[in-house]
Amino acid sequence: MTSRPRLRFAPSPTGPLHLGGARTALYNWAAARALGGDFLLRIEDTDRARSTDESLRIILEGLRWLGIHWDEGPDVGGDRGPYLQTERLDIYARYAERLIAEGFAYECFATPEEVDEGRQRLQAEGKRPMYDRRHRDLSDDERAALRAERGPGSLRFRMPLDQEWTLPDLCKGDVRVNLAELDDWVMVRPDGMPTYNFACVVDDLEMGITHVVRGEEHLMNGFKQAVMFDALGATAPLYAHIPLILGKGGKKLSKREADVNILDYRAKGYLPDAVFNYITLLGWSYSGDQDVFTRDEMLAKFRIDDIGKSGSKFDEEKLRWMNGDYVRRLDRAAFVDAGRPYVGDALPAAAFDEQPGFVANVFACYQERVELLSELAERVGWVLGEGVELDEAAQKNLAKHEDAKAWLAGYADVLEASGLPASYPADRAAADAAFALPSAADRPGPDAPPCDGPAQLEASARAFCDERGIKFGHFVHPVRAALTGTNKGPGLFDCVFLLGKERAVARLRAQA
């Protein structure tokens, strides 16, 4: 048992990668990395009717977005491929033959109706409804006759009858079941296509899988698979059947409560690291008092058997908070890069390339004000454009003091005479380089400023107020309203600075 740890994520491409699948992949990946082993991706596409290339594409993209990388898989290859089950049919056929020859599998010719009828009879007797094993002990002659009459049957696994089996589960502990409770399950369909349990065992064996983390809906499959490993004279991997992710009501996640596709979170403005961190926490904890951690920190502590035993509910509010936290920690350049795809028309693409300093200053003012990157688009819009429309709160602030309009007119004159930098798209490179927003009182300005910065602007505004006997606290609100159209946002003089002289003066006069 000194074999190298090998784990896998084995999605079936019948839909997008959802939250639960992403978490399963994440735990397998983390365990592989923490154990210093390999992580591979295998595609379980034996359900041909429901598998699509599009789903496969989306799943891979979702995993990549989360930063989960695999060492072997359908796209990157590897020594134990192919990694698509439909390309491994000959391997399954070989195993099927062997299992038949050794008496572990038998052909069953029962029609679906017959199987169902047997199930109902069992249920009526108060027993577990399952295949009634009617063709389990047919003689060779009987089998030949049925095959001649009905064509090829399905291949079933001959489960040991009336035998207790203990499955050591890394998450749940030892689970004990009488194998008589389990079906003689179908391994191969009449058309030759293997079913999940069979292909899974063959692949886990052939690919040298040592640990399997998967949803607890597979717990009973764990028994079926372990028994087959035993029949093959092999040791089953260590299983960890982890609880499902639930919705608010404790039921399965509904589409209302969570997005079905992990990539929808990207579209909504979440950072992959935040989503990664959050879903890791759904069933595992880093420590008693820290829930934000890096991947390296996680890998240093991650252990499969520390995954919780009870189901957890998805709470997007906490995810949002965590995303805000990650956004705030980004350095300025990373924040601009991350946010760029989300600003839409609020800032022209040219601005990013031609006046990165200006864009960085605009972004910087919002870094601690957004939780989702997608909020950027509407928040930042006021910085450019000919004018702004005042929202309700802004209109109120403007109307609060009867002298407000006079203040705006007067202040417009002050700004016009000031050393305020020009409005974008004029070249503001020197100004934006000199003053890194958001401005802070405890940060001194440059020694030889090329223009007025927020601090000078504030000083001149205060002087203007003193001169006219205006309370500064009263002055600030109508000015903000006229300039930005809202009553919230970055520091007022950061706003003035970003707006630049022409735009600031024009907006003040428009409301005066």
Add this chain to the structure above:
RNA sequence: GUCCCGUUCGUCUAGCCCGGCCUAGGACACCAGGUUUUCAUCCUGGUAACAGGGGUUCGAAUCCCCUACGGGAUACCA
């Protein structure tokens, strides 16, 4: 119905394996203050939980049993 798993603040959880350090800790949310020209950030404080019942023990969130509730499985789906 049958089999299996689970149950600590509203939510995610720490503690449980190896009983006493638990007057049960942290985080989100919420409430109240503070900082601030607004908003946000940030800081301080607060509300709030061991599902219920029996044991075992000097002592139980921690061990055992029962009940209730929740979830999963019961497919030629994975």
